[in-house]
Amino acid sequence: MNHDTPLSPLPLRHLFDARCRVLTSRRLREHGVATAEITERCRPGGPWQQLLPGVHLLHPGPPTEEERLHAVLLYAAQRGPTVPSQAGPAPETPEAMITGLAALALHGFSAAPPLSSLDRIEVLVGRTRRLRSTGFALIVRAQEMPVPEEVRGVLTAPVPRALADAVGRLTDASAVRRLLTEAVRGGHCEAAAVVRELTRARLLTRPHVVDAVDTLLAEGRALAEQRLYAMVHTHGLPDPLWNVDLRLPGGPHLGGVDAFWPEHAVALEIDTRASRPEEDPLRSPYDRKREHLERLGITVVRCAPRTLREAPEQQAAVIRTALMAATDREPSAYVVVLPR
Structure with missing residues (x-):
């Protein structure tokens, strides 16, 4: 017997949180689970299932919201080839973060649909990553990755960026208006930060977005005036x-x-x-x-x-x-x- 070979994965539970049993193929192989065994365990009726390419759920039931989020992040963060850059190596940045409606739900937006109702979860990656959308993972590319926030243990795009990614896929004017208004009224960010992200994403050519921005700016000014009055008196x-x-x-x-x-x-x-x-x-x-x-x-x-x-x-x-x-x-x- 080769003593360098990892032991059989009986104690796999120490590799994951009891609430979120999601691991990549690579991680499983590192702990002694052969590819053939992974395939066997993920057959219909087996104890495991493949959620996304190279990402497995180590129980047979439906994934929880948390498990779906972590599965998407693990899929997007798997190291794969990138498009060569002539600018030299990129600085250290997070490989992936949740964005769009899923990120807004994590940030606590009441106007965002619940995570459990989302058919696809948007995940933000660098523009040079060679990844494709698949299953419930929807790849969104960033020219420059923002600094993520950790929400409920999940790397999440900041609200202005998540809003821009969500608005870019919405055609319902009332839904766009509700999201933008809540961003400011709920104290998540300032109107100017949202407008900058919408401008960067070239969304201010869409009439329903422009109308929503007008409402957003009015809301932001009204709130700032209220805070100014309160500050003077306080x-x-x-x-x-x-x-x-x-x-x-x-x-x-x-x-x-x-x-x-x-x-x-x-x-x-x-x-x-x-x-x-x-x-x-x-x-x-x-x-x-x-x-x-x-x-x-x-x-x-x-x-x-x-x-x-x-x-x-x-x-x-x-x-x-x-x-x-x-x-x-x-x-x-x-x-x-x-x-x-």
């Missing part, structure tokens, strides 16, 4: 004039701001821009307005929706610092304040 800041237009006396319109403290010459604007990173921010209307106001001696505070959601005390400190610094500045130009 952190004891002086009440500003809300939602006003600024003009020079008898002169041009300077633009609207979300809050204005006239005695301190401090203006605040919620910045909900969803511009692409490669755009020059100095060419945006927001920055032109900011430069104009600051030339008149008015301090403009930029307020990102994400900061209002995740770090309101930090945003309050920035505003308080700007208000306190007013006494050290030259008086600002006189401006007319009108309701917006």
